[in-house]
Amino acid sequence: MSSIISTLSEEDRERLIRELSDLLGADHVITDAGEIKAASLDSRRRRQGEALALLRPGTPEEVAAILRFAANNHLVVIPQGGNTSTVGGATPNPESPLNARTLILQLSRMNRILAIDAVNSTMTVEAGAVLERVQAAAKEAGKLFPVSFAAQGTAQIGGMLAANAGGVHVVRYGMARRNCLGIEVVLADGRILNLMRSVRKDNAGYDLRDLFIGSEGTLGVITKAVLDLSALPAGRITVFASLGELRAVEKLFTTLEDFAGPSLTAFELISKPALEPVIAAGRKAPIEPSDWMVLFDLSYTKREDPEAFAESLTDALSPLFEDGTLTDAAIAQTETQAEALWTLREEIPTAVRASGGNIKNDISVPRGSLCAFIEETYARFEKEAPWLLPMIFGHYGDGNLHFNLGNKPELGPGYWKAHEREIHRLVNDEVVRFGGSVAAEHGVGAKIQVLERTKDPLELELMKKLRGVFDPEGILNPGRVVRYPENVWQNPKEAWD
Numbered sequence: 001m002s003s004i005i006s007t008l009s010e011e012d013r014e015r016l017i018r019e020l021s022d023l024l025g026a027d028h029v030i031t032d033a034g035e036i037k038a039a040s041l042d043s044r045r046r047r048q049g050e051a052l053a054l055l056r057p058g059t060p061e062e063v064a065a066i067l068r069f070a071a072n073n074h075l076v077v078i079p080q081g082g083n084t085s086t087v088g089g090a091t092p093n094p095e096s097p098l099n100a101r102t103l104i105l106q107l108s109r110m111n112r113i114l115a116i117d118a119v120n121s122t123m124t125v126e127a128g129a130v131l132e133r134v135q136a137a138a139k140e141a142g143k144l145f146p147v148s149f150a151a152q153g154t155a156q157i158g159g160m161l162a163a164n165a166g167g168v169h170v171v172r173y174g175m176a177r178r179n180c181l182g183i184e185v186v187l188a189d190g191r192i193l194n195l196m197r198s199v200r201k202d203n204a205g206y207d208l209r210d211l212f213i214g215s216e217g218t219l220g221v222i223t224k225a226v227l228d229l230s231a232l233p234a235g236r237i238t239v240f241a242s243l244g245e246l247r248a249v250e251k252l253f254t255t256l257e258d259f260a261g262p263s264l265t266a267f268e269l270i271s272k273p274a275l276e277p278v279i280a281a282g283r284k285a286p287i288e289p290s291d292w293m294v295l296f297d298l299s300y301t302k303r304e305d306p307e308a309f310a311e312s313l314t315d316a317l318s319p320l321f322e323d324g325t326l327t328d329a330a331i332a333q334t335e336t337q338a339e340a341l342w343t344l345r346e347e348i349p350t351a352v353r354a355s356g357g358n359i360k361n362d363i364s365v366p367r368g369s370l371c372a373f374i375e376e377t378y379a380r381f382e383k384e385a386p387w388l389l390p391m392i393f394g395h396y397g398d399g400n401l402h403f404n405l406g407n408k409p410e411l412g413p414g415y416w417k418a419h420e421r422e423i424h425r426l427v428n429d430e431v432v433r434f435g436g437s438v439a440a441e442h443g444v445g446a447k448i449q450v451l452e453r454t455k456d457p458l459e460l461e462l463m464k465k466l467r468g469v470f471d472p473e474g475i476l477n478p479g480r481v482v483r484y485p486e487n488v489w490q491n492p493k494e495a496w497d
Helices: 010-024 033-039 060-072 131-140 157-162 248-263 272-280 306-322 335-346 348-354 367-384 415-433 448-454 457-470
Strands: 053-055 076-080 102-106 113-117 122-126 180-186 192-195 221-228 235-243 264-271 292-300 326-331 362-364 388-390 393-395 400-402 405-407
Touching: 010 053, 010 060, 033 053, 033 102, 060 076, 060 102, 060 180, 060 192, 060 221, 076 157, 076 221, 113 131, 122 131, 131 157, 157 221, 235 248, 235 306, 235 335, 248 264, 248 292, 248 306, 248 367, 264 272, 272 292, 272 348, 292 306, 292 335, 306 326, 335 348, 362 415, 367 388, 367 415, 405 415, 415 448
Parallel strands: 053 102, 076 102
Antiparallel strands: 113 122, 122 221, 180 192, 180 221, 235 292, 235 326, 264 292, 264 393, 362 400, 388 405, 393 400
C-alpha cells in the first residue's frame, strides 16, 4: 500500500461512489459535504479531517463487502460509532494524504437489541445500539448493564467495546471488556469471525475476543456483541463529602471498602478548581467546597433495609469526622437528589470547556500510589510550570484520573495552548515513573507517539506484529494506536506527546 497515489481523479471518485451505491444502496452512501465534515471532526472539535464518503451498512455482510471493496480499490476505512472518542480515534487524521481515499464506516443502522436471556443474564445487540438504550432495556428486564459514562446518550456499543470504555462503575464492575462475553467481528479481508459465545468459562485456546476489544477499530470491525448483565440493585446511597486533606481519601476509601465490599459501586475524587466552573455556571454545591472532595455510591439489595443501611454507613463514617478525615458531607435523600449530585460531577468537562478549556491527560496509577503521584507531580508544576491550574477529577476507586490542567485566571483563557505538548510530556513522565498508564480509559487513538515513547519496546513490537497479522494491507483506521509494519503505509506524525 506504500505505493498508493493519495489523490483521486474526478472520474475515479464518481466510479467509486457509483459502485459503493450498488453495494449498499444510494441512500446509505453519503457524499454531502456538510455531513462528511461533521463526521470528520473529532469530539473535542480540534481536528478536522476529510473523507470520500460516509457509509451506513445494514448488515455484517454489507460491512464485509465494504472492506473487500476497500482492499480492492486501495481505500482505507475508519469505523465510527457515536464519534465520542476524545483521542481522535474515530475520525480521519487532518494531516493524512489518504483522506481522499478514506471511507467512514458508521453502524448506526445496525442498532437492534436482538435478545435478552434473563436466566443467563445476557443481552445480544448489534454494534450500533446506543449505550443508554441498552441500559434501559436491561433495566426493563430487571437487570443492569453497568458500563456508564457521560457520553452514553450517543456512544454506541461497538465503539464502547472497540475503545474498552470505562466510566464511573469500573471500581465495582470493571471496564467494557469485563462486561462482554462474545462478539462478531468483520476482518479487514471481509471474512466474518463469529466469537458470539455467551459462556463465562471458556479455556478453549487463545481468547481472540479480548484482542478486538480495545483495538479501536484497527484489527477488525465489531458488528455484534453478547453483553454480560448484572443484578439490578434495589437502590443506592449517594454521598458528596469534603476531605480534610488529599491523603484523607485513602482512609475514606479503605473504610468504605471494608464496610460495603462490592456494594461500593462508584468513588470519584474531585479537586476544587475542577468544580468551580460548574458552580460558576449556576450549579449549587450541597456543601462548602474544600480543596478535595469525593462523590460515591453504595448500592443495596432487596434484602437490605435502606434506612438501616444508611444508619450503618453513618456509624462507619462517624470516626472519620472525629479525626478530620471528613469535614462535611451531604447524603442524597431521594433519587432526584442523587442525580443532582452526579450532575455536578458530569458537568465538569462542559463547564471547563466553556471557561477556556485545559490540557487533558487520561491517566491511571496504582491506587496506593495515587496521592503520592498527585503530590509529586504538583511539586514539579510549582518548579517547572507555576502558571498551571490543576483541574483534576475522576475515578479514584480504580486509579484513573482526568489529570486536566488549565492556567491561572490572570493569564487569560487558553494560555495553556502554547505549552500543551511539554505539559503532556511532563505528566506522562510522572505516570511512567509511578508504574501507571498514559491511556487509561479513553484509548490511544492518534497518540501513537506517546506509546512509542512510554511502552516497553518488546510490547510495542508485538502490538505492531498483531496489527500486521490482522490488517496487512493497512485498510483499517490508519494512524491510530500503532504504526504499521515497514512494508505498508507509514502514517504522518501528529503532535501528541
